[in-house]
Amino acid sequence: GxxxxxxxxxxxxxxxxxxxxxxxxxxxxxxxxxxxxxxxxxxxxxxxxxxVGEKDKLVSGEHLKAGDAIIGVASSGVHSNGFSLVRKVFDINEKTIDVYYDELGTKLGETLLTPTRIYVKPLLALMDEVRVNAISHITGGGFYENVPRMLNDNTLAVIEKDKCFKLPIFDLIQKTGNIPERDMYNTFNMGTGLMLAVDSDKADEAVRILKANGEDAKIIGEIKDGEKGVEIC
Structure with missing residues (x-):
């Protein structure tokens, strides 16, 4: 340009x-x-x-085990992924981005341009106090493609969708595009931009530290024995 x-x-x-x-x-x-x-x-x-990362502080997943709690950290919106589908669903142009939606409380374009959350500093603050056993940044591919990357063989991530964060933009996308729920969870962050696994007895402390550093966080699931993958229930 x-x-x-x-x-x-x-x-x-x-x-x-x-x-x-x-x-x-x-x-x-x-x-x-x-x-x-x-x-x-x-x-x-x-x-x-x-x-540059210190080798002894890298999150390798070696400590991940059944019984670990999965903590979800809220996203700020669509973030930087899924826009090909968004453009198709809303037929994005200069007129459609200016449409006001009551469920969003603003224009479509303003919601889609909400800056992506950057979790670096809150996560580093957490890692100073609590051992993080695994981390998954929920980017392109949503839950189904990103969460398995933090798992070991024979570990299953069981996530309770009713406990996950929710943002109205995703309901609007699904309704407008008549998109199956699985496809939504396989494309978007659905309101949870980051997941991490910690020892279950450290979960409440981890949530407290993340909140103290400006993030909205809560326990959304757990690690279980099973075939490597994700179960959303």
Missing amino acids: KNYPEKIEQIVKGVADGCVMSGCALVGGETAEHPGMMPDDEYDLAGFTVG
Whole structure:
């Protein structure tokens, strides 16, 4: 797109805000214009991070076991995944994003643009006090594709959907697109952006620490013996 200084300022501010939230340093960047390649008001944004982890603090999943509690941490909305389906369901254009929905309490576009939660600092604060046995960031692929990545063989994650966080945007997407429930849980975070497993006797403490650091968290399930996978009940 075209280099409009006021738009570039907004983009860079968003990146900088994200860096502050995650404790990262923004050490470089480049802006290039390609006349004729993209419309003036469209932009392609890419970035990456490099981190250093202490080996003895890595969450490898080796401590995960049956009986562990699964804690869910609330998402802020759709986050950054599932937008291909969202665009199809709502036929996204300049008119549809300005439609006001009572169940959302705002326009569709405002809800969809809610910034993605960055859990770095609250999670680090938790890990200073409680051993986290496994972590799953609920991104593209929803519950069914992300949660198994934190499991060991012969461990099953049993999640009670009535205990999970709920956001009206997901009910609206499902209703508008007539989407089967399993497909919803296989695409979106459904209101829970992060899951982690801790020893059951540490679960209440973990929830307290996460809440003290600005996150909404609660126990939503447990780890059981069984074939590796996810059971939503």
